[in-house]
Amino acid sequence: MTTLITNGTVVSASGAVDMDVLVDGEQIAALLQPGATGLGTDLASSAERVIDARGKYVVPGGVDAHTHMELPFGGTAASDTFETGTRAAAWGGTTTIIDFAVQRAGERVFDGLEAWHRKADGNCAIDYAFHMIIGGVDDDSLTAMDRLVSQEGISSVKLFMAYPGVFLSEDGQILRAMQKAAENGSMIMMHAENGTAIDVLIAQSLARGNVDPLYHGLTRPVALEEEATHRAIKLAEVAGCPLYIVHMSAREAVERVMEARDRGGNVFGETCPQYLYLSLEDHLGAPGFEGAKYVCSTPLRSKHEHHQADLWRFLRTNDLQVVSTDHCPFCFKEQKELGVGDFSKIPNGIGGVEHRMDLLYQGVVDGEISLERWVEV
Ligand SMILES: [Zn+2]
Known part of the structure; x- marks a missing residue:
């Protein structure tokens, strides 16, 4: 044809x-x-x-480098299946997604990968690939990283500095995985927020009776995204591996990426449409429980501190390289509602896979980025 x-x-x-x-x-x-x-x-x-x-x-078909179809999270699962999510993507001009297969501590990497292949196989309207989340870095999963690269075509492994007890890797585990990545030519992706410190702030906030969705943002301050980003960059420098920081929302964190790149570091930064358009004040801080719709991590940032405008600037200057969606939708009824009276129980995630390309095109209309840059990111 x-x-x-x-x-x-x-x-x-x-x-x-x-x-x-x-x-x-x-x-x-x-x-x-x-x-x-x-x-x-x-x-x-x-x-x-x-x-x-x-x-x-x-234009070329869009590539959304960060989605979570059917991801189990906080006692529920993201509401889009691979079938519905990839149909939505196709409607919006995205013809490839890169989703995340998951290994948790104590599980085997290839069991996780197989499980995700089963969810996606035969159900996708567009092309798809996987990054591998490793939630338990140990001898077994480090060995598996070699096979991911040599046999599965998976050259990007995602680690977490957030979510203690669920996905968090300690600095020593992170360094070992980074050394392995340097050795076998793969790349480490990092959720860069200091989850241990954040959990203290969450407990203190709840104890004071500050339970509304807004406090999801206030207990995940800019400084703890910046600190984790900086720490990840330094660990990657020691290991000598490429590093990709996912879903960045704070100016100060991107500045650490910018400095590393200016020194010649092999470091990349990703942001998402929600961080370019939505804010702590207008969305997460909406009256009542409305803000739950906008609970995601990293959180939406303050418009008074103009992070949104700065993220557009970083896209123009190539200090941020990728705009993905971190597509991970939860229904308001029965899913987001799990966190009524306790923001820490609201499933983290926002949808966006259908609208990434037109939301970014609005940046062309508004003069934030060029037509060519739109296609590039
Ligand atoms: Zn994600």
Whole structure:
């Protein structure tokens, strides 16, 4: 099956030009001058299907590098299955997701990976791949990291500095995993928040009777995202492995990434649309229990401290490299409601896989980023 997309403006990370696109099966066969007959034939009449894209942009399919379909969390599970979540992604122009298979302490890495393959296999409307979450770094899981790279095509392992007792890795465990990554050519992804300190603040907040969703944000202060980011960067420096900090929301944390990159460090930063558009005051701090809809970690940040505007700037200056969604939706009824009267029981997560590309395109309309940068991130 050949398809010719004609009369459109093709946008890539390196420019926007008027070109025709010839697609053969699932692959782009050629980019051609509009109306070109360079292949010795009039393509418009020989292609099996012709799409007129006059007045439109023709862009590559989006890649959402961070989603959590069907993720078990806090006694419930993310409400999108691989089927519904990837359909939503396709509607929004995203044609690949990279989700996370999960190993918890005491479990075997390949049992976790198999379980996630079973959830996704045959159910996805688009392409998918996995990063591997390792919640229990030990001799067994470190050995498994080699096989992930050599046999499973999984070259990114996610660790947590947050969620003590669930996913948190101690600094020694983090360093060992980073050394392994340096050895086998993989990359460490990090949820960078100081979870041990955060748990103290949460307990103190609840004891004072501060139980509303707003306190989810106030007990996860900027300083503890910045501290963990800095610590992860230094540990990666010692180990000599590439490091990718996920879902960054605080300016001060991104500044640590920026400094490391300026020194030549192999460090990358990711943010998400919710951190570009939503705020602690307007959303997490909404009256009553409304704010529960916006509970995610890292939390939404204060607009008075203008983190949102700074994140756009970091995208422009390539101090942040990726915008993913961290798509992890929970229904308000029965799921978010688990945390009525105790914000720490609200499942952490926000949906967004369908709207990432148009939300970011709004950044082009608003003059925050260029068309090319939109395609790039
Ligand atoms: Zn995540």
